[in-house]
Amino acid sequence: MTSTDAADQIPGTTIATDVLVIGAGVIGSAVALELARRFDSVTVVDSRGGPGYGSTSASSAMVRYHYHHFPEAALAWEAGARWQQWERYLGAVDPAGMASFIKSGGLVLEGPGYDLPRMVSHLRTLGCPVEELDGAELAARFPGLDPGKYGPPALPEDDHFWQDATGELSAFWVESAGHMDDPQLSAHNLAYAAEQAGAQFLYRREVVDILTADGRVNAVILADGTRVESPIVINVAGPWSAKINAMAGALGDFVPTTQPMEQEVISVPAPPGFRLGDGGTCVTDPDFATYFRVHAGNTIIVGAMEPDCDELVMLDSPEDAVTSVRQSTWETQTLRLARRVRDLGIPSKPSGIIGIYDLTDDWIPIYDKTSIGGYYVTIGTSGHGFKQAPFVGELMAELVTAVENGHDHDRDPLQVTGSWTGVTVDLGHFSRLRSVTPQRAMG
Ligand SMILES: Cc1cc2nc3c(=O)[nH]c(=O)nc-3n(C[C@H](O)[C@H](O)[C@H](O)COP(=O)(O)OP(=O)(O)OC[C@H]3O[C@@H](n4cnc5c(N)ncnc54)[C@H](O)[C@@H]3O)c2cc1C
Numbered sequence: 001m002t003s004t005d006a007a008d009q010i011p012g013t014t015i016a017t018d019v020l021v022i023g024a025g026v027i028g029s030a031v032a033l034e035l036a037r038r039f040d041s042v043t044v045v046d047s048r049g050g051p052g053y054g055s056t057s058a059s060s061a062m063v064r065y066h067y068h069h070f071p072e073a074a075l076a077w078e079a080g081a082r083w084q085q086w087e088r089y090l091g092a093v094d095p096a097g098m099a100s101f102i103k104s105g106g107l108v109l110e111g112p113g114y115d116l117p118r119m120v121s122h123l124r125t126l127g128c129p130v131e132e133l134d135g136a137e138l139a140a141r142f143p144g145l146d147p148g149k150y151g152p153p154a155l156p157e158d159d160h161f162w163q164d165a166t167g168e169l170s171a172f173w174v175e176s177a178g179h180m181d182d183p184q185l186s187a188h189n190l191a192y193a194a195e196q197a198g199a200q201f202l203y204r205r206e207v208v209d210i211l212t213a214d215g216r217v218n219a220v221i222l223a224d225g226t227r228v229e230s231p232i233v234i235n236v237a238g239p240w241s242a243k244i245n246a247m248a249g250a251l252g253d254f255v256p257t258t259q260p261m262e263q264e265v266i267s268v269p270a271p272p273g274f275r276l277g278d279g280g281t282c283v284t285d286p287d288f289a290t291y292f293r294v295h296a297g298n299t300i301i302v303g304a305m306e307p308d309c310d311e312l313v314m315l316d317s318p319e320d321a322v323t324s325v326r327q328s329t330w331e332t333q334t335l336r337l338a339r340r341v342r343d344l345g346i347p348s349k350p351s352g353i354i355g356i357y358d359l360t361d362d363w364i365p366i367y368d369k370t371s372i373g374g375y376y377v378t379i380g381t382s383g384h385g386f387k388q389a390p391f392v393g394e395l396m397a398e399l400v401t402a403v404e405n406g407h408d409h410d411r412d413p414l415q416v417t418g419s420w421t422g423v424t425v426d427l428g429h430f431s432r433l434r435s436v437t438p439q440r441a442m443g
Pocket of ligand 1: 022023024025026027028029045046047048052053054055056057058059060061062063205206207208236237238239240244263264265303354355356357378381382383384385386387388
């Protein structure tokens, strides 16, 4: 177990720490690891029973590097290098087992709102090998996929959904993309490494209040009455981030805000020719507004890219989410997939999981300080934060160190160079003060 037994801490007492991290998901645990490498005492509090039990547990864990915005592509590229050498990055071997990077590759198809040349240009700037494919090359390389252009995305009840292809799609292929085989174990590995570096994890302990004095954070209160005194508090609470920000009273100058959004990821049997190690890969398909990837047990998992025709399910609280996949989502997503993946068999019984995104208005995360001294946020990672975790941890540790030493990050955004690939990430891109262009899906 990576958990410090909560019984070690007597409820109702006071704990003092240099840094408190709220949330032990994949990102919270990565933040804790990098902070533990820099600070003497780091404490992580999570209301659940272990690391990665929040939105991390439902993650599709795809590791891709294509983004419309260069800072996000650079962040993913540097993080990807760490996923690919997981044990070396962690500097520890978790007795619970090690998650593995599966180099299943990444295929990105043409579709509305997806600027392929721009993404390819970013990838080439990063030094990421990428192959551009026309329709004929796509068909030859991926015979298990129909290369037809059917978009814009529609619901199956719309006649347009069933029309013949109007042409063939272009695409690009990134061989070095892939997925982690177990998102929860990935978080566990990070938490274990953080513990080895000196961090303390307190599970089944819920933060219910955040105390400030003279414009600085100074303590959080847990549901059992424990007071955790800390001059630095980092909100990495995933889809609960808005609740934590409200406790801190931190939202005054935020331009983007965060809200939980329900996301259903369905699972279907994979046909021969599109399985793990047998022609299958990770696919981004904006033409049908799905992403899908090969998964263990000869299955394919499929998530949505939120086209205009689909209703977004925004929640007041993550606890309001449904507990099983809706029949309507199952039908729509399996039919979309069946139009792209040849010979797909569709079982009659829905299968899949419910996840919750922590969504910003522009789908760009907020990795930033706040107007409250010592209070930081690593939030709004929607459906694409998993891959970023191993570098976000370091970005936040650099940010905290710089700001606590007097750097004015709001005026002069920090630029952080990744030590594994040499790429530089402009942290200003993830500012709470950025101007927001609302968009509907990640890209
Ligand atoms: C369905 C789905 C598919 C996804 N697919 C991908 C993908 O393919 N690739 C990718 O890169 N990303 C993907 N993502 C996104 C990625 O999984 C998330 O960005 C990432 O897991 C967020 O991690 P986190 O640590 O910030 O949050 P979480 O994992 O949600 O952890 C937050 C933690 O905070 C704790 N907490 C909350 N409130 C309190 C409180 N008051 N007191 C104490 N603890 C509290 C929770 O218990 C929880 O454990 C997907 C997400 C979902 C939901």
